Amino acid sequence: MRQVIFQNFRLLFTEEIDSTNQWMLNRIKAGESISNLVLCADYQTSGKGLGENHWHSEKGKNLLFSLGLDAGFIAASAQFLITQIIALAVVDELSALTREKDFRIKWPNDIFFQEKKLGGVLISNTIRNGQLDESVIGIGLNVNQMTFPDWIPRPVSLRQIVDREFDLQEILKGILRRFSHRVDQAKSMEGLGIINNEYHQKLFRIGEWHLYDINKKIAELRIIGIGEYGMLVMETREGKTIHCDYKTVRFLFDDELC
Ligand code: BTN
Numbered sequence: 001m002r003q004v005i006f007q008n009f010r011l012l013f014t015e016e017i018d019s020t021n022q023w024m025l026n027r028i029k030a031g032e033s034i035s036n037l038v039l040c041a042d043y044q045t046s047g048k049g050l051g052e053n054h055w056h057s058e059k060g061k062n063l064l065f066s067l068g069l070d071a072g073f074i075a076a077s078a079q080f081l082i083t084q085i086i087a088l089a090v091v092d093e094l095s096a097l098t099r100e101k102d103f104r105i106k107w108p109n110d111i112f113f114q115e116k117k118l119g120g121v122l123i124s125n126t127i128r129n130g131q132l133d134e135s136v137i138g139i140g141l142n143v144n145q146m147t148f149p150d151w152i153p154r155p156v157s158l159r160q161i162v163d164r165e166f167d168l169q170e171i172l173k174g175i176l177r178r179f180s181h182r183v184d185q186a187k188s189m190e191g192l193g194i195i196n197n198e199y200h201q202k203l204f205r206i207g208e209w210h211l212y213d214i215n216k217k218i219a220e221l222r223i224i225g226i227g228e229y230g231m232l233v234m235e236t237r238e239g240k241t242i243h244c245d246y247k248t249v250r251f252l253f254d255d256e257l258c
Contacts, residue, residue, distance in 0.1 A: 001039075009067075009176055011038045018046040020066035021122055021138035027068075028126060028134055034068025035134070040172060041065070047140065049120055050109055050246070056152060061145040063119075063168050067179070071125065071132035073187060079125055079132055080230025083109060084199045085186055086121055086137050089178035091202050094118075097174065098162050106204035107223070107232050108246050111141065115253060116156035118142055139175070143168060154253065200225055211257060213250040214242075 002013040017023055020039045027034050041064045047055030057064055067086075074081055087105040094103045094111075106112045111119035119141035126133040142148075142157035143166050158166055185191030200206060209222045212234070220237055227233040231243040 006173055006176065007180065009036050009038050011040060011172070014039065014041050016043045016045065017041045019044050019048050019138075020064060021048055021124060021136050022046070024066045024068055024136040024138075025124060028136070033070075033134075034136065035070035037068040038172075038176065039066050040168075048122060048138070049140075050122060055120065055122075055140045056149060057140060057142070058145045062143045062157070063139065063141040063171055065172060066136055066138040067176070069135040069137060069183070071135040072128075074132045076125075076127045076130050076132055077229060079123075079135075080108075080226065081186060081192075081195070082123055082125070082132075082135055082137060083121060083230065084195055084226075085182040086123075086139065086179060087111065088195065088198055088202065089175050089182055090119065090121075090139065090141065092178050093171065093174040094158070097166070097171065098158065100161060103202070104204035105199065105202045106251065107226065108230065110204075112204050113156050113161055116154045117152075118156050118158070118161075141171070143171065154255075196226075205251070209237075211252045213252055214244065215248055218252070 004011040020041050023039055024034050043059040044055065044057065044064055047057060047064065049055040069082065071082060090111050091103045091105055095101055102114050104112045109121045110117050119139065122138040124136045142155060144159045145157045146159060148155040182195060185195055203223065206223045209220055211218055212221050221234040224233045224235050227243050231245055232249060234242050234244060236242065
């Protein structure tokens with residue numbers, strides 16, 4: 001594999017792999033340290049999304065990588081912090097790169113541009129004595145792909161948004177630079193406050209009334225924020241507060257409602 005050292009990261013590049021996340025998890029199983037190791041692939045034969053989902057990406061067009069983090073400074077109960085940090089790093093980098101301001105974090109793990117999905121994050125953590133140990137952070141970002149299969153709901157790529165081709169390595173390095181900064185921030189109380197604030201500012205649909213499928217029932221709700229354990233906190237029209245995990249709530253979109 002081609003190797004590049006960038007800041008405190010060791011970047012590895014491969015043409016094809018089953019899944020960059022799986023490769024990292026195998027390194028952990030083999031007793032190797034994955035801290036600050038990044039594996040970036042042109043193509044995944046078995047790319048994984050949240051739950052049972054498959055992650056599709058045309059060969060060489062998009063950013064597919066996994067990043068290893070020594071997450072020992074984070075309590076197991078606070079693991080959603082990693083999702084917040086990486087999502088902010090991605091959204092901030094994309095906004096700076098394109099000068100578009102409509103990038104949002106759709107809870108729990110999607111990167112959105114307006115009403116469309118640009119990317120996703122998939123995290124696996126190992127835990128030791130109530131603290132996180134190693135974290136594998138996988139990111140798939142649609143960058144230069146122009147067409148998508150019909151089965152993918154509401155996909156979009158950067159190229160479709162701004163009509164130019166992007167250098168994948170440049171985006172990768174920008175995200176890693178911002179990620180490092182956010183990790184440092186997460187080590188102080190003041191920094192944690194900033195992360196939480198900025199995360200909520202970028203949260204898709206925060207404060208807006210929309211229809212959601214909650215345990216197979218449609219309800220009009222509004223997102224208030226993120227609660228304990230990274231749960232989505234929502235308010236009903238009757239003023240009741242509910243806490244949802246990702247299996248309970250499904251966001252509904254206009255094209256599904258008519
Ligand atoms: C989702 O939206 O469901 C999460 C998608 C995460 C996809 C990335 S691509 C790189 C890394 N390797 C994988 O197998 N999955 C993640």
